[in-house]
Amino acid sequence: PQVCQPPLHALLAVPPVELREADLRLVWISHIHADHHAGLPSVLAARQQVLGEGCPPMVVVGPRPLQYFMRRWAQMQPLQYRFVDARETAEGGMQARAGRFIGNAAHAGRGVVDMALSAMRPPDPANKEAVDAAAAALGLEELQSVEVVHCAHSFALKVRHAAGWSLVYSGDTRPCKRLSDAARDATVLIHEATFDDGMLEEATAKKHSMTKEAVQIGEDAGVYRTILTHFSQRYPKIPVIEEISAPRVGIAFDLMSVNFADLPELPHLLPALQVMFADENLAAEAETDETTLFSAEP
Template identity: 30%
Template sequence: MLTVIFLGTAGSLPTPERSPSAVLINREGELLLFDCGEGTQRQMMRAKTGMMSLDTIFITHHHADHILGIPGLLETMAFQGRRDPVTIAGPPRTSEVVELFGRLCYYSRKFPVRALELEPGDVLRRDGYEIEAVRTSHSIPSLGYCLREDTRPGRFNRERASALGIPPGPLFGRLQRGGAVEVGGRTVRPEEVMGPPRPGRKIVYTGDTRPTPEVEEASRGADLLIHDGSLDDGMADWAAETMHTTAGEAARLAERAGARRLVLTHISSRYSDDVGPLLADARKHFPSVQIAEDLLKIEVKLRDL
């Protein structure tokens, strides 16, 4: 299971329909939060995600609409009796932000909150996957993140194994785990009965940014690219001035990277009544695109190729 839940999809200003930026990934029950705008804890409650298994909050940058939900989320965890530590990872000065939040929540917590400052290219290794910090381009120091699962073994060919004289049972399992077996005086190696390795899943989340070569490279073959798509192409000059991305620019990047699916988020409040211009601009360049809405859930499936 790998589910992406869009808790907040607004641009710099929230609207009645859109909360500030926050994206939650549920991987096999492990929760990873990317940005934490104001009201994120309430959005988690509405999405019925739980929050006690959340151990890391990844911040793209320190603008208020991406971090102001952290104190309230930590306080709710404290009220619920949390004891396990929480890590807040982000660009330089994340330690200062965590210290400030500590002052706001003075004495109310019984669990440690740790700061982890990252640079582009830093990789956090987890069980079965890794998260890489990706260089982005915004008006203050910023990062995107690439979640990349480990490569999976190929499919086991039972017919081929039986033809080689291997009896069903423990020897099948040993081959599937990468070990050779001895049968009938010969050695059977895993590559004789296993198909080619299969890719894990890849999700890229950019936060606020201009299109960058680093994001494009990280997004190569991504199952899901979640990109800043704040403005339509008619506002390209304003997007460049404010260090955001138009829908068409994000779609062209997704097309060049060979991403499988694009979701645009951080939607400007000027599109509160109609996101059609964003969708139209993006679809000129990339067909598999949608505009994120609050509480949208996307299940990212495993694939063989």
């Protein structure tokens, strides 16, 4: 039978970005680096402007240092939000994480153990109620933060929808077992691929992943589609994609929007993306060569 495929222009269409503030229910932040959290106050302020005086607090789930950032910002600009420590949404909650910390700190100073014990305080039940209500409004049956290997207080996110699909977002991380376990049989894994293959030393030092590592995590976990993102600034739009041959992999680019119904076609877009951004990639390579040439001059 003939299969009707959606036209390429429909799959690659980039609609204007419209912030639908009134529809926002929850914001989740992976870690405290400016490219991940610095825009949050602007989003909350825009939402308050739309909803007016009756604006309910936005549920913000994130690492503990984010709370300090938001408190300082609120001194300049009042914002309506309810902060929930990401550890409260992790498997086992804050107590489980603190228990692991204490076990690993057996030979550490008393101050380190005391800090871990302080994290075992009972979480606020209202936080769980707020997260559960926001998740239910989004049709989610599960929302779980997963500790990963990057800077302190770094997390990945796993969500499972009532319709049956699941999505895992890696945040920034080195490959790690907790993330691989969370991604098992997921519908979509959005995984960072900061470094080219062969740049293991740099990836390890900066606690990021290489392209082949991100692809392998998706393959090993049996993920239906892996979407690579968070590429190094050395690329104008997308990374070198000739080496990516995995049949389940897609590439993200700025303002890209993917409908779940189009996931079967996603890997087939790689050749089109390569052609689409060929001129920009060549221009970037030429600029790099020119910079290298000038820097080599006495």
